Amino acid sequence: MVKKILEIVAALGAVTDIDNARLVALEMIRQVIWFDRGNFFLYHPFLGVPQGPPVSLDFTMDNYSFYMQHFAHADELLQAYRISNILIARSTDLMPYHEWTRKSKYYNEMLKPLNIHYSVIFEIKDGQMVLGGMCLFRSINNGDFNQEDINMLHLLYPHLVNRLRWHFFLSSVNNTFQPFAQNKLNNMTFLFNRLTERERNVACKVVLGCSNLEIATSLGISINTVKMHLQNIFAKLDIKRRSQLIMLYNFVNQHPVK
CATH class of the missing domain: 1.10.10.10 (Winged helix-like DNA-binding domain superfamily/Winged helix DNA-binding domain)
Structure with missing residues (x-):
């Protein structure tokens, strides 16, 4: 397990483009924790909302568009996760499962048609900032995620935080402060002085x-x-x-x- 974590960490560090890094993360996690579909979101760290669609495995743009149109504000799993104290949560940890799968419009109109029954959800946080989020999905035939799967994700979690933190720092410098600096760096240095x-x-x-x-x-x-x-x-x-x-x-x- 430790060797595989180190391999994933090395791969994340070697990929400079954040979209490719997220795709590599999903592909390598799937090698040790099977999931049928997966999404890796990049969030605006101060607003806590996704910056565009996720990088996905076997979850299409049409799937995402349907979700955004119909269920972005009616996702009971995400709502339950955000009021829980669970860092990495299984859907079965969050919902009364038999009742929820029977009554939930989100489950029956979004997840079930995609052959999704179980999921793991977690946001990637740096203090109060939410840098990203990941959702992994399984069919009913592949069974629920077990504790070993969750333990693996807990080991990987701080490395995901570090990778997104580094991306956020670089993008902030390049996209926000660079044009500012071109015109006002003298003034900013003066303010520090x-x-x-x-x-x-x-x-x-x-x-x-x-x-x-x-x-x-x-x-x-x-x-x-x-x-x-x-x-x-x-x-x-x-x-x-x-x-x-x-x-x-x-x-x-x-x-x-x-």
């Missing part, structure tokens, strides 16, 4: 991934003082989130003004 020495220390700690408590302890200040500094930093840089600070800080430092 406006930070006080203590604010720059706090910003550096945030970039290193420190929590407010860790920042307070390392700098010998209170948590409330850390929060005050963060408010001032966000206001001066015209941002709202720590993740934006991290990306902005990294971008400015990787593109020095000449």
Whole structure:
């Protein structure tokens, strides 16, 4: 199992295009966890909604269009998953199965015609950000996913987070900050220079991934003082989130003004 995880991780790291990486992930997962159909979504990390259709195995664009038209807002499995505390959930963990498969319009008009009876669903999260999501489906003849399947996905999960996190960082730099930097990098560097020495220390700690408590302890200040500094930093840089600070800080430092 560990060897196969390492093979999947190596393959994900070797594929630069995110669509190809998602396809590779599905194909390699299928080698160790059989599923009849599968979807791998890429989400907008702050809005938590899909960025276009998924990369799929044996799930067509027509299938996806039908889902979006009729069931995107009436998907009981997704709704149940999001109010559960289960990271990687089987459909049988989420629904009263005999009753649900008998009464659900979503099951009987969407899943059953595709010979789908069982599924595994999980969102790929980095803190509060939802970076992606995966759905794996099985027919009734192939049986439900077992605990070994779920354990395998749990082992793979942090590597999926890392791959999507890296994609998000690169795309944010290339697509958002690059044109901004071409026109206003001088100004952004000036804004960073406006930070006080203590604010720059706090910003550096945030970039290193420190929590407010860790920042307070390392700098010998209170948590409330850390929060005050963060408010001032966000206001001066015209941002709202720590993740934006991290990306902005990294971008400015990787593109020095000449």
